[in-house]
Amino acid sequence: MTLQWKRGGGAGSRGDGCTSCLEVRRRAAAVTVRAAQPKRVEAVAMESAAETAEAEKEVAAEKEVAAAGGGVEDKYGEDRATEELPVTPWAFSVASGYTLLRDPHHNKGLAFTERERDAHYLRGLLPPGVVSQDLQVKKIMHNLRQYKVPLQRYVAMMDLQERNERLFYKLLIDNVEELLPVVYTPTVGEACQKYGSIFRRPQGLYVSLRDKGKVIDVLRNWPERNIQVIVVTDGERILGLGDLGCQVCLSN
Secondary structure, eight states, X not given: OOOOOOOTTSTTOOSOOOHHHHHHHHHHHHXXXXXXXXXXXHHHHHHHHHHHHHXXXXXXXXXXXXXXXXXXXXXXXXXGTTOOOSSOTTTTSSOOHHHXXXXXXXXXXXXXXXXXXXXXXXXXXXXXXXXXXXXXXXXXXXXXXXXXXXXXXHHHHHHHHHHOHHHHHHXXXXXXXXXXXXXXXXXXXXXXXXXXXXXXXXXXXXXXXXXXXXXXXXXXXXXXXXXXXXXXXXXXXXXXXXXXXXXXXXXX
């Protein structure tokens, strides 16, 4: 091989030595670039394989949950709504203490365990006894059966829902045949007619003619942000009773 030397500073020269050396460097750089590409492809393939494996695990977990729920995916956790949980699901929330006891979504009443009472600053805010959810259901059913007027049972059920939703739905699920006529036909018809007399606490979002041009402001006043279901009604055909004035019900 003939070496051709060019001095640094010459025309077309950068002072890097012989042209053959420059050629070798260019070839080495090209080889380095070409050698790096398969590694990158291999890394991407490994990342893709890892993502695929993770996705397969998630699908398997969803199938397992679906199988446990009778073959139907429990998307919104309805099958687990009344389960006793060892660790409360709202541990990440700022609600605690006195505020927690007045939050019907998360309040468990006397079913709070000793550990939960310490974790959520409930020590001293509840009677010292711990009563399981099942025992509370039995006590409430005993009290409801003392009422002779169906509307009184309805009011008692609504009061429970405003205090402890988890207990309310467990009570209803465990005694659906006995309580369905109370929360639905025929008792709910009388409850609608006497809504103004038995009103305790609003349970939805109401839009009236007075809110014309302010509907967006009304919607923004709803405190929940993670809304899964919206039920809208004009109130005209509730059990054939006509317009009761409750125009929109928004439920999370």
